[in-house]
Amino acid sequence: MLNDLNRPLGVDREPPPRNVRKRHWLVASLVLGLAGLGIAAGLIGGKIDPGAVAPIQPLAPPSSSAAARPSASYDGVESAQQVETESGVKVFRGGGTAPGSVIIRAPGTALKPAPDGRLVEDSRYGLLPRRGADGASPSSVYASPKAMQPPIKPGTPRITLVVGGMGLNPAATREAIASLPAAVTLAFAPYGADLAAQAAAAREAGHEILLQSPMEPFNSADFFGPHVLSATDSAKAAEDLHWQMGRFVGYTGVMNFLGGRFTANQVATQGFMRELAARGLDFVDDGSSPQSVAGAIASQYGVGFVKADLRLDESLRPEAIDAALARLESLAREKGFAVGYAAGLPAANERIARFAAELERRGLALVPLSAAIRDKSSTPADKSQSRPD
Structure with a gap:
């Protein structure tokens, strides 16, 4: 195991089996992130100050x-x-x-600084999100304002991209923040060091952010680490969720990491969605578990919800990533909008950035997660749902 973690991913090794390859990057990164929890922020390396990336063309031959x-x-x-x-x-x-x-x-890309004093409460785990006394919620206040988004013609197919695994590797996180378009939503795992600074840097670069919450999987061997949300111990799950929430501020919602057993458990998911509703947070299902009941329960509690249509980097082969992106585009044209999720591998991020840069030319629009949730929640099917007591 140590040899696998110390060897650069994908170098001089045979591709792992499909069920292992799917989670290899995030699980390995989580281990490294856990080891870094006790490291002082100053050791992580340099002030993070990313933004939109553009090449500076070489100067003319010098005189x-x-x-x-x-x-x-x-x-x-x-x-x-x-x-x-x-x-x-x-x-x-x-x-x-x-x-x-x-x-x-470029000027005008940064989101409002977080936290907003109305939307946080003190806890032993740090600042937790909450609804403001005036009704304001983190899901709306921390979202990208409509005024910052380019106008979209009616009928234009829309794509939302969510990239997870942020915060686990500072260098990879900085590169993702800088290289991916601002409309790409970034999900931060709670195990990284110096998360507050990295999350703030992402928002300064215009990215909406999520908390990527580790949840209990069907196979306990798939994941190890502290503060994983238990599917059967509701009191522990509530405490662990508060620990996760207190790691940084400014997120519009929560996204699962693994969690097949948790999101298939109706009682556990009800308690979880009740907490998100009370705190004004959205939920994003990464689409990895067909047994998930998260969508139905989120609707019952009035939680903004969207489910990823496609995992983009299930295979790390460049041609497979490109094929998945092409499939996502086809889904967007068929349904009007589509949501793609990637685990945050640098090689995949490069291809995602290239794909996103071409969308407008091909008649599609890249929109932040909040726009996808607003569009989905405005449908008659969603409006017909009532919130339980």
């Missing part, structure tokens, strides 16, 4: 006078200063893989 300058003049500094001067965007180094690459942040 003879420029050639006499130090070599640092050609590492992106001059072009970065020029971008700031001419466009008003903020430019800073780091986050790219190409020599001299920089990240630029």
Whole structure:
């Protein structure tokens, strides 16, 4: 096991069996994240300050006078200063893989800072989300404002992308925040170190965020770690959920990690949805368990809900990821909107970013999770559901 964790994923090894490959990345990352819980935030490495990514084109061949300058003049500094001067965007180094690459942040992409004082309460686990006395909820206040979203023509197929596993690997998280479009929703696991800073960085870059909640699976060997929501011990599940919720702020809702046994248990799911309803949070089902009753119970309690239509990186082969993205596009054209989920592997993120960049040209729109939930909750079928006492 230690050898597997220390060896770079996917290098000099045969592809694992399908049932192992599906969860390999997140389970291995969770182990590493657990080990990092006790590490001081300063050891994680550098201030996180990501934003939208755009390449800075190479400067024209230097003149003879420029050639006499130090070599640092050609590492992106001059072009970065020029971008700031001419466009008003903020430019800073780091986050790219190409020599001299920089990240630029266009104005108007950042979400409102969190927490909003109306929407938190103190607990022994930290700040927990709650509904405000004025009726405001985290699911609405922390969502991407409609004014920040480009107008979409009626009838345009919409796609929502959710990428999980954030916070477990700081470098991979920074890269995902910087490289994925702001409309991509990022789900943070509660086991990472320095989660508050990473979650804030994601929101500053325009990403809506979720809490990715570890829940009890059918096979206990599939997952190990503290504070997993129990399907049979409701008191422990409530405490563990509060521990998870207190790890960072600013999320619009909760998404399951594993949880086949938990989401198939009606009593456990009722207690869970009752808590989300009281705190004004949405729920996202990753679609991994066909036995899940989460959708029906979320509707009963008035919890905003959406279920992922497709897992995008079940196979890590590039052609398989591309095929899954193509299938997601087809679903969006058939149904009007579709939701795709990926586990946060860097190789998959690269292909997702490339796919997202082409959507508008192909007549589709990439929308944040809150937009997908608003659209779904406005259907007559959802409005007919009443909330139980």
